[in-house]
Amino acid sequence: MSKTMEPDLHEPAAGISRQGGSQNEWKHPSDHWMRGFILDNRASLGTLGVFIVMMAVFMIANPTVFTTWYLYSSVLTTLPVALFVVVPLVFVVTCGEIDLSFPATMGFAAWIFALVVQAGYDPFLGIIAAIVTGMLLGFLVGSLVVYGGLSSLIATLGMNFLLRGLIQIINEGKSLALTGLADSWAYRIFSSQVLGIPVQIFWAVAFVVLSAMLYNRHRFGAQVKVVGDNPDSAQQMGIDVKRVRVKVFVFVGIGAAIAGTFSVMINFTWWPTAGDGYLLPVLASVFVGGTPTWGGIGTVAGGAIGAVTVSFIQTGVVAAGLSGFYVQFFNGLIIILSLLGHKWNQARYR
Amino acid sequence: MAERLIELRDIAKSYGHVYALGGVNLSVDRGEVVGLIGDNGAGKSTLIKILSGVVKPTSGDILIRGKPVTGWNAARSREAGIETVFQDRALAVQQTIVRNIFMGRELTGFLGWLKVSKEIEEASRLMREIGFTSKVFTPHSIVGQLSGGERQGVAIARAIYKQAELIVLDEPTTALSLTETAKVFHFVRQVRASGRSILFIGHNIHHVFDIADRFVVLDRGKVALTADRSEVKSAEDLINFMEDVAHPGGLAGLHDTGAAEQRAR
Numbered sequence: 209m210s211k212t213m214e215p216d217l218h219e220p221a222a223g224i225s226r227q228g229g230s231q232n233e234w235k236h237p238s239d240h241w242m243r244g245f246i247l248d249n250r251a252s253l254g255t256l257g258v259f260i261v262m263m264a265v266f267m268i269a270n271p272t273v274f275t276t277w278y279l280y281s282s283v284l285t286t287l288p289v290a291l292f293v294v295v296p297l298v299f300v301v302t303c304g305e306i307d308l309s310f311p312a313t314m315g316f317a318a319w320i321f322a323l324v325v326q327a328g329y330d331p332f333l334g335i336i337a338a339i340v341t342g343m344l345l346g347f348l349v350g351s352l353v354v355y356g357g358l359s360s361l362i363a364t365l366g367m368n369f370l371l372r373g374l375i376q377i378i379n380e381g382k383s384l385a386l387t388g389l390a391d392s393w394a395y396r397i398f399s400s401q402v403l404g405i406p407v408q409i410f411w412a413v414a415f416v417v418l419s420a421m422l423y424n425r426h427r428f429g430a431q432v433k434v435v436g437d438n439p440d441s442a443q444q445m446g447i448d449v450k451r452v453r454v455k456v457f458v459f460v461g462i463g464a465a466i467a468g469t470f471s472v473m474i475n476f477t478w479w480p481t482a483g484d485g486y487l488l489p490v491l492a493s494v495f496v497g498g499t500p501t502w503g504g505i506g507t508v509a510g511g512a513i514g515a516v517t518v519s520f521i522q523t524g525v526v527a528a529g530l531s532g533f534y535v536q537f538f539n540g541l542i543i544i545l546s547l548l549g550h551k552w553n554q555a556r557y558r
Numbered sequence: 559m560a561e562r563l564i565e566l567r568d569i570a571k572s573y574g575h576v577y578a579l580g581g582v583n584l585s586v587d588r589g590e591v592v593g594l595i596g597d598n599g600a601g602k603s604t605l606i607k608i609l610s611g612v613v614k615p616t617s618g619d620i621l622i623r624g625k626p627v628t629g630w631n632a633a634r635s636r637e638a639g640i641e642t643v644f645q646d647r648a649l650a651v652q653q654t655i656v657r658n659i660f661m662g663r664e665l666t667g668f669l670g671w672l673k674v675s676k677e678i679e680e681a682s683r684l685m686r687e688i689g690f691t692s693k694v695f696t697p698h699s700i701v702g703q704l705s706g707g708e709r710q711g712v713a714i715a716r717a718i719y720k721q722a723e724l725i726v727l728d729e730p731t732t733a734l735s736l737t738e739t740a741k742v743f744h745f746v747r748q749v750r751a752s753g754r755s756i757l758f759i760g761h762n763i764h765h766v767f768d769i770a771d772r773f774v775v776l777d778r779g780k781v782a783l784t785a786d787r788s789e790v791k792s793a794e795d796l797i798n799f800m801e802d803v804a805h806p807g808g809l810a811g812l813h814d815t816g817a818a819e820q821r822a823r
Contacts, residue, residue, distance in 0.1 A: 248698075421671075425671055425672050426666075426671050427670040430657055430664050433653060433657070434653060434662075437650035437653055441648055441649060441650055441661065442662065444648070445661040445662035445716075504650065
């Protein structure tokens with residue numbers, strides 16, 4: 209697939225200037241490619257700015273800790289799990305919906321993975337089973353919202369409790385230890401280290417890049433944005449609005465399944481609470497990343513940078529020498545400052 | 559004589575025993591701009607819905623290029639090349655011009671990946687075709703940054719991309735300033751020059767008079783007047799006529815032209 213997509217990657221900026229230059233009819237106010245790039249990526253560049261400023265503050269507070277590799281290594285282990293759900297959530301929010309059921313989907317899909325592995329099957333099979341589970345749960349949640357005509361905020365919250373409750377009832381709070389996992393090929397490919405770098409981050413980055421391309425250079429992303437922007441118009445133009453909406457929930461299901469599986473592989477253990485702690489940091493990442501709440505627009509790259517920012521807050525606060533009591537305060541501060549920044553940075557056409 | 563694109567014969571539509579349309583005849587030729595004028599409740603929107611196939615007429619015939627069509631519906635209407643541009647809610651304002659033009663009909667290649675440069679090329683060509691050239695905007699500009707008239711241009715370009723033969727413009731100039739209206743007229747003339755037809759619907763008689771080749775005045779579900787441009791001397795003629803239709807018995811005579819004009823607006 210890469211061959212066919214390559215030329216398109218650099219098209220937008222280059223395409224405009226060529227078009228405008230040769231025909232002298234379309235002239236962009238930002239003819240310089242760099243200005244065009246900045247205008248097109250305002251939100252994600254703003255997020256990057258927030259991240260850099262935050263890190264600078266931490267580093268000034270305690271320069272030595274931030275030179276130790278351990279700090280980054282720990283972030284790079286947990287960050288990928290978040291990235292696999294933050295990115296699909298950007299699609300959901302762009303589509304004008306929200307999904308709060310992903311923590312339970314993470315736990316549920318990871319549970320299926322753990323069951324398959326514990327039964328002695330190959331972990332690859334477990335991963336496939338987990339992804340299929342995630343897709344089915346995403347389809348279930350999406351159908352409930354779209355065909356049931358329910359508010360996605362409330363319906364997905366309900367589904368989160370419902371699925372988590374189901375896990376708790378069946379497992380009675382007991383965890384599953386997967387001792388044999390470390391010897392498997394799947395573990396080596398998805399969860400080991402390369403040159404001291406946790407290998408999950410490479411998979412997560414690949415996922416982010418692929419998703420960003422889906423968002424910006426694929427029919428799916430184009431239709432998600434249009435549906436979030438003006439569903440009436442999309443319907444009129446022949447887009448199956450309901451199908452697109454269900455698809456974004458399925459996408460979250462897939463992402464949550466991968467995230468859940470990765471979190472199990474990091475710990476060699478599945479807990480009935482797996483995924484629970486991700487709800488608020490992941491949501492915060494999406495909005496810190498510069499995707500607005502009203503739908504129609506968003507940024508995958510921004511969401512990813514938002515996830516990096518959020519996952520560095522806790523580590524950074526402690527590393528900077530402040531006590532753990534400051535973590536929540538800084539979490540809130542960063543979220544509020546980011547939102548204010550994006551409000552100032554983004555034009556709203558509505 | 560130009561080819562007859564669509565003809566409505568004796569179209570009636572009743573909701574229960576309330577008549578929305580009572581035997582309307584309307585035809586549009588290729589390369590013609592027909593102005594459909596009528597007050598609120600005259601049956602304009604019912605007529606548009608019948609044209610776009612959303613509403614089925616109670617009785618009457620629809621002929622496409624001279625041939626009667628059976629089982630008229632939205633799909634048939636689209637096949638016949640009829641596209642309706644509604645003034646509001648037609649565009650996704652946070653998206654680019656390109657994304658709006660190709661909404662639902664993205665140019666895609668392998669596995670659904672967008673052919674971005676081809677879309678830009680095609681969009682530029684469409685915009686040039688209707689005379690929408692700008693030093694300020696590119697196909698990548700956000701529609702929300704465009705003025706009302708320019709947004710109509712994007713919607714018209716989209717209709718042309720969908721191979722429309724007849725573009726139905728529903729009140730395209732109602733909320734627009736003079737300069738913006740002029741822009742829309744410019745687009746309409748370009749579309750006509752390209753051999754396509756336009757049904758221009760409005761209740762501002764001056765606007766319709768300026769742009770249409772033929773006028774159809776609708777009143778309470780019936781065609782009150784069909785006139786060629788050459789038959790009508792001025793917009794005032796039309797206004798006076800509509801006054802007569804609206805208030806039979808010479809009520810129009812009680813008012814001076816200025817007042818009548820204002821009411822017609």
